[in-house]
Amino acid sequence: MRTSSHLVYLIALPLFSSALLLLLGRMADKWGHIFATLISASAFGVGISEFMEMHSHTGANRAATQKLFEWISVGNLKVDASLLLDQLSICFVLLITGVGTLIHIYSIAYMDHDKDRRRFFAYLNFFIAAMLLLVLGDSYLNLYVGWEGVGLASYLLIGFWNHNPTYAVAAKKAFIANRIGDVGLSLAIMICFTQFGAVSFDGVKAGASHASPAALTAIGAMLLLAAAGKSAQFPLQSWLGDAMAGPTPVSALIHAATMVTAGVYLITRSNFIFDASSTARILVVTVGVITLLFGAIVGTAKDDIKKALAASTMSQIGYMILATGLGPVGYAFAIMHLLTHGFFKAGMFLGAGSVMHGMDDEINMRKFGGLARLMPITAVTFGLGYLAILGVPPFAGFYSKDKIIETAFNQGGGKGIILGGAALLGAGITAFYMTRVVVLTFAGAKRWKDGSHPHESSVLMWGPMVVLAIGSIASGFLLSAGGALVNWLQPVVNASHAEGGKELMKPLVVSVLALGIVVLGAGYAIIKYRTVPEVAPENVSIFTKIARKDLYQDIFNDVVLVKPGTTLTAGLVATDHNVIDGAVRLVGWLISEVSDVLRKLQNGYVRTYALMMFVGVFIGALILWVVTA
Amino acid sequence: MLTTPNLDYNLLAPILIVLGGALIGVFVEGFIGRAYRARIQIIIALLTTATAFCWVISIHNLISQSAAVDSVSIDGGGLFMQGAILAMAFVALLFFTQNDHFAPQASALPGSQEEAAAVLAGVQMTEIYPLVLFAISGMLLFPVAHDLITLFVALEVLSIPLYIITGLARRRRLLSQEAALKYFLLGAYSSAFFLFGGALVYGFSGSLSLATIRTAAATPGANHIFLLLGIVLMSVGLLFKVGAVPFHSWTPDVYQGAPTAVTGFMAACTKVAAFGAMFRIFIVGFAAVQNDWRPVFVAISIVTMAGGAIAAISQRDVKRTLAYSSITHAGFLLAGVIALSQAGLTSMMFYLVAYGFATIGAFGIVTLVRDSTGEVNDLNRWAGLAKKSPGVATAFALFLLSFGGIPLTAGFIAKFSIFTAAYASGNIAIVVVGVLSSAIALFFYLRVILIMFFKEPTDDTVTVVVPSFLVTTGITICFVITLVLGVYPNLLFNLATTMTTLVP
Structure with a gap:
């Protein structure tokens, strides 16, 4: 493993910018947003150069560390403030800084009328710094610092428009769910320390090979609780929908592309724990399957475009969590889906923001309709994201989601059929609710009041949307061509020994099945929503009622x-x-x-x-x- | 033939310096004109604490169990606590210097003509400084006392001045006097328990010295009933001082009623003294029967952590909120005592320093938020404070985040290390409850932050006074310590690790 002295800049740049913008106050109002965006872009630049550097090395030398200083040293507890950039974390670094920069650019226009725009950008930069620390920390304790940091940023940003009391309540709800998760993480860290005398990933990995199954299961369960809190997984999922009260760029960045996927990162990073405890893995797949169905069903009944997308995020992360529970080979597919999802879901959120921007902040899809003609770029970019999430070949989701479904089936036996079947069913429901969103928003007759004047947004807003749409098209193919990502991540998640496992379902069969059920779901939605009443009908089936209540x-x-x-x-x-x-x-x-x-x-x-x-x-x-x- | 006891003045100097400073202060009250008193008293108090602190540093690696016959044991653990008390007292004294904290004339009836005349004449209660120095001398003696009588004397020396200065608030004097009386009555009540407990322990061991008590307790086959009963009763006196549930009920009332600068001093320094004494008594005297008393302490620690955190939620007054927060912290600190290990002591030392400076700083800031009638303690009226004074609001936010244990503040490291020590000693229940309580507690810390930063200011009468140079210095010291110990805790940990020696 090589050492690098540049890793710290990834975190220091946005952190410095955030502090500067907060300290300077109004003096920075004029240029704060531009500065923050440039800083985020330069962090992306550092990320790219680190990636190039990493690519030029081979074997164990790909991963780099940087020791900043000895952080805690008391008794047996020794923790360094060290950063670790390996094949797994670089994926996140590029996603966070890349998508983060696009969203910074988008926000320049989106937050144009807000008098606190500078503060908003300071928080965004702070979020970027904390999120990077989360994925770059080389120990659970360093990760925890970032973990709390992103929680704080998310809390501040959800409540950003806190003049509305419901938003403050939403921030509170997110806070409590996240706290429960954090309790899980801190207990996991303490168990690690007492069991292995270490809290670094390396130390815990070394200890895990000869630890008692009970301890490993306990650590795994606590880590899963942490992941559930941060990633809005069952049973701590309820906050994500309410978190949509925050500004839309925040929903795109934090509550779709990056922070909510921290749970997937945590489990993938802790693969040595979950590989050694089958009980913990069963817990993981259970949580994943329940959430992916739960989110999808909730998504079918939401009239609020952002809440529909939030339910979808929950469901898609359910897929990722499911994949992480499927053993070594699943981790890579989880990360692949995480990356493709980062593109298409962020893109769709920005599209939703663009629609809201053009419609005077209206969020009820029943009052949209026929917007495709007036907002062509938004409609096309949203449509590409839509095709990607459905898993239509050759868009991104096809590569990542089908792989998860396939791996689930390949578990074999009843377990494989249940998991695979649930994942397949989820894909069908996803097709239904996403089609519903698209039809209600962009197709059909106009249902908005005469007072609104829907218009396409400025280039600062549609530019990032176009870039993300390109990602929605190409990222899946690029990541999976020749097993690119799987091979890349192999040293971290140790997937090799699981390769060549039994292949019970041919990939082609899975794809055909998935595509078939997607067409069914989408077709049903198109037929059902040919006409759309402006007020949600009351005489609906009991299932719709239950779904409207977020499945209670x-x-x-x-x-x-x-x-x-x-x-x-x-x-x-x-x-x-x-x-x-x-x-x-x-x-x-x-x-x-x-x-x-x-x-x-x-x-x-x-x-x-x-x-x-x-x-x-x-x-x-x-x-x-x-x-x- | 009477032989004079052999006293090691070098080792006792910190206590004696502070006592001497207090006596000089008394003379100043008698012989110096009113116009100069306040300034001279401030200088004496600050000089005294600073000198004593430097003296502690100069003797920090000495060990002796016969500094004052067998009554005082000077060792790493004791000197660390003394140093911490002096450093915190110095900073806390900086906040005393705003001359409008204290009643102009304590003997005048609230609202009477005499009071009005005293206000008009610009009279100040400068007696407060010698009183604080007396209290500090008691605090310095408490964690190094090695026999039961010295312990009791130290306890009283530190308590009685505190009872008095609690009643000296300039505004809301009735509340302040009520608090002082309550504090005195309950304090006397708890001292009685302590004394009775000490008597029972003496009855069991036939000795007042902690060392002999340990030997007696370790004797196999002894009937421990008096010892254990004595331990429980003595604990009442100690737990009362740190404000552990169910001996905490004075805390909110007294913290609210006392002049705010005094509250900060009390909350920080008393805790250090009492926890220092507690750790010594239990590890030196009672370690042999730890399996018997530990369950009691575990129970108390759990109800203290949970009770403090839960009760804080319904508070609307910033001083009461901080009072409940300090109760919760007492519960966390008890985890260190229960661990009864070197790691427990080290993390307790770190915790006390981290908590102490944040507390002094937080109460210091409370003194700055005012309207025309004095301090504003109603949290709702703190809305939008960040807009009025971003610097002060930021500092307060940092202290609150440290109380809540958010990473990169001293409080996080403190909590983490103390819980790790407790977990390593096998007290898992405490850790689980502790982590949950800190989750609950964080809720109200963040609520205050939200009120300050995100609510629109509703009340134009509330202002943040521009702090004087000394007060700014005080807040800055607290701020820097809280931040630096969060990022670079080894500065203190390295020191604390070398100072865990306790004379048996």
């Missing part, structure tokens, strides 16, 4: 997180609006109730306090008596 995810969370005793049915029947608002509210409510009780104990009377102390002494003595007896 909030109630479900309530049952899982708050009242484990209550049955699921009872939770589904209770449609009381006070209850519906969900897990997060209920956890919050429970805590604040307890908090109120505590406040009442704090009544200001010395006699009460003295009594409390006395009772405390009594209970303390009682515990002692029980212990010693």
Whole structure:
């Protein structure tokens, strides 16, 4: 492994820019956005040069490290602040800085009218820095720093337009779900330290080879919990839809292309843990399959274009998580889907932003219709992303998603059929809801009020969309040609020993099956949405109703997180609006109730306090008596 | 024939210097004219703490168990705590210098004509400085005391001045006096427990010295009932001082009522002294029966972490919020005591410093946010503070992030290392509850940040006063320490690791 002295610039540049823009305040209002965009572009430049450098080496020398300084050294715990750039992290570096730069450019126009545009760009830069730290840290602890950083950035950016109270609630919800995930990550780190005496990836990898299965499963489960929180996976998925309250470029960058995929990175990075624990792998595929179906079904009933895309993101990340649970060969396909998804989903989000921009921030798709003629570039770029997510050959998703479905089938036996079947079904539903989005937005008759004047956005906005659309076309082929990405990642995920495994389904058969079900789903949507009522109809089937309620995810969370005793049915029947608002509210409510009780104990009377102390002494003595007896 | 006890003045100097400074302060009150007093007192107090701090540095690698016969043990652990107390006290004293914290004349009835006359005459309660120095001398003695009587004396010396200065707030004087009385009553109550516990331990071991108590406790076959009961009762006195649940109920009331600069001093320095003493007592005196008392401490640590974090959520007053936050931190710190290992002590030392400076800085900033009637403690009125004073809001945000344990602040390293020490000693339950509590706690820290940065200012009467040079220095020191220890914690860890010696 070689050492490099340039890695730090990747993080330092955007971090410096962010600090500068925040410190200078209004003085930087005039040029802050341009500066931030240039910085992001130069980070991309550093990324490209690092990639070239890496490409020119072979074998173990491809990966590079840079030790910044000794960070913590107390007792047995020694952690360096070191960066690691290997075949896996470079994929992320290029995605984050590349897509990040495009979105910076887009935001210049999109946030043009916002008086806090400079602050917005400072946060975007901060996000880039934190996300890069997340993927470049060489230990779980360094990763955790970035992990918290992106969480903070996401929190700040979701609540950016915080004059609207629902947005503040959304930020809160995202915060709590992420916190639960973070608890998982910190526990995983502590178990790692006590089991292996190390928290670096190398140290844990070395220790994992002779660790007890129980410890590995515990670490795996905690890492999965962390991944679920960050990547909006079941059962912590409920925040992603609400996070759409943030500005659209944020949804594209953070809540589609990069941050929400951090969970996939975490699991892929920890492949040595999951390879060694089949129980943890089963948990992973279960979470993946549930989420991919869950997200897809929720997506069918959303009228808010961004929420429909968010449900789709959830579902697509479900595919990636599923792939990471399928053993060594799955990791590469997960990352491939992550990269192609980064292109097409970011592109579609930017398209949605462009539509909103032209439609006075209208987000209800029932009030769109027939926009293709007025916004041709948006329609075409969105359409290319649409073909990519459907998996139509030769667009990007065809290469990545079909590979995941194929690998799922190749698990063999009942497991293979269930996983593969679910993935296939998910593809069909995806085709349905994505077609619905496209038809409602771009096709059919116009349904908007006479007051709106839909128009194509400026070049600053459609330029990035075009670039991402090209990615949606070509990235799949480029990444999979000759097994490019699989071979590239092989040293990290150690996929070699799984190659040549049994091939139960011919790739061609899978592709034909997938394409068939996609055509079915898309065709059904086209027929169903030939006419679109402006107000969502009430007399719909029970399934639509359930889907509109996000499959009762909030109630479900309530049952899982708050009242484990209550049955699921009872939770589904209770449609009381006070209850519906969900897990997060209920956890919050429970805590604040307890908090109120505590406040009442704090009544200001010395006699009460003295009594409390006395009772405390009594209970303390009682515990002692029980212990010693 | 009476022989005089042999005192090692070199080793006792830090305590004696502070005591001497306090006595000089008393003379100043008596003999110097009113016009000069305040300035002279400030200089004496700052000089005294600084000198004592330098002295601690000069003796930092000495070890002795007979500095004052067998009553005081000077060692790495004790000197680290002394140094930390002095450094924090120095910074905290900088915030005392805003002369409008304290009642002009404590003896005047709130709202009376005498009070108004005193305000008009520009009278200041400069007695506050000698009182603080007396409290500091008690705090310095507490973590190095090696027998039960010295412990008790130190406890009282540090407590009594605190009771008094709690009641000296200039505004909302009734609240302040009520807090002082409560603090005194409950403090006396807890001291009684401590004393009774000490008596039982003496009854068990026949000795006041921690070393002899350890030998007695380690004797196999001994009947431990008095020892264990004594430990529980003595713990009450210590846990009261650190504000652990269920001995915490004074904390919110007193933190709110006391003059804010005093609150910062109390919250930081008292905790260092009490945790220092606690660690010494338990590892030197009671380690042999740790399996018996540990469950009690685990239970207390868990309810303290969770209780503090949960109760903080419904607070609307910034000082009460910080009070509950300090209760939560006491729970985290107890994890270090429970670990009862060298790693536990090192991380506890780091935690105390990280927490202490952030606390002093945070309370220091609270003194700056005001309207025409004085400090504004209602959180809702802090809305949009960042627009009024970005620098102050940023510093406060950093302190809060450090309390919350966000990476790259000192608080993160502190939490991580203390939990790791607890986990390594097998106390997994504490770690799980601790991580969950810090997740809950972060919620209200971030809420304050959101209020400051993202809400539009609603209240034009609230302003941030321009801090004086000394106050700015204080906030800057706290800010830099919080940040530097987060990025480069080894500066302190390396020192702490070499100073974990405890005289048996």
